[in-house]
Amino acid sequence: MISLSEIKCIVIDVDGTITSKDNTLDLNAIEMLRKLKRDIGLKVILASGNAYPVLMGLARYIGGIDYVIAENGGVMGLNGEIEVIGDKKIGEKAREIIKRELGDILIESWQCMYRLVDFSFKVKHGIEWEYAYKKTMEVLSRMIPEAKAVFSGVAIHVSDRRVNKGVALKRVMEKWNLKRENVMAIGDSDVDVEMLMEAGFSVAVANASENAKRVA
Incomplete structure (x- = not known):
């Protein structure tokens, strides 16, 4: 059984997970991420279907983001570092x-x-x-x-078809020498399924798709 005390990294979807129904950022969710970073020292990864520049803008203004996974796992990195996955x-x-x-x-x-x-x-x-x-x-x-x-x-x-958030997350885990039990994933839609499955501890938010809820 996985203990929450083993978690060192949280990877979280953006749209529908840390946004509200009006498609604006949920400030309570943002404060939660900042608190996890500040108080516990967790590494924080944003994982989204959005383009890399959009994720980089979010990372800058949220603060404390350690890495971004963009294009549903097709592109990942931070600042000047970009790794492309897939053809x-x-x-x-x-x-x-x-x-x-x-x-x-x-x-x-x-x-x-x-x-x-x-x-x-x-x-x-x-x-x-x-x-x-x-x-x-x-x-x-x-x-x-x-x-x-x-x-x-x-x-x-x-x-x-080889591109997904789970493949990208696995690469980050290898890069940072993290085990599955060290990672928590949070998402809401079908594009988060592989990411939720890759993490040792996964959470589907209340408005999540049935597929996301099934694997979380």
Whole structure:
């Protein structure tokens, strides 16, 4: 059985986990992270589907962030250090295919100009995300099976299917010489599942997807 006293690092999702329903930062959650850093000395990692520059901006203004995992595990680092996981070419090809084949139901996110591996799309007004997600998976399966689509609760993301937050977290754990029992993960959506499974102690927030709750 894992003891909370063994935890040395907390990795936490952003959207839906440390944000409120109005998509602004939950200040209570931010204060919790600062307190864990200040009082216990835990290492803190932000893990998100957002682009690396967005995570770096959050890290700067939150303070005390030790590392960021961006693009759902496709990019990680801090400040000038950037490590790319997965094949950029697969992500780029999937991006172009979705723009061409599903441009009538999906619109590319403004963040895509800053992305390297994982590219995100918003569902156009009046289109159900479930329908758009299903169509995205069908197109990728038919035209580029080495790519995948995931829904983060905010956007539909396409990338190299080998990319996920769990793979990135494992690399950080190896870099910092951490064991599974040293890591706590907190998330809310299907894109957090691998991360929750990789950590020794995992928490799905109250509004989490069924898949996230199942593995936490």
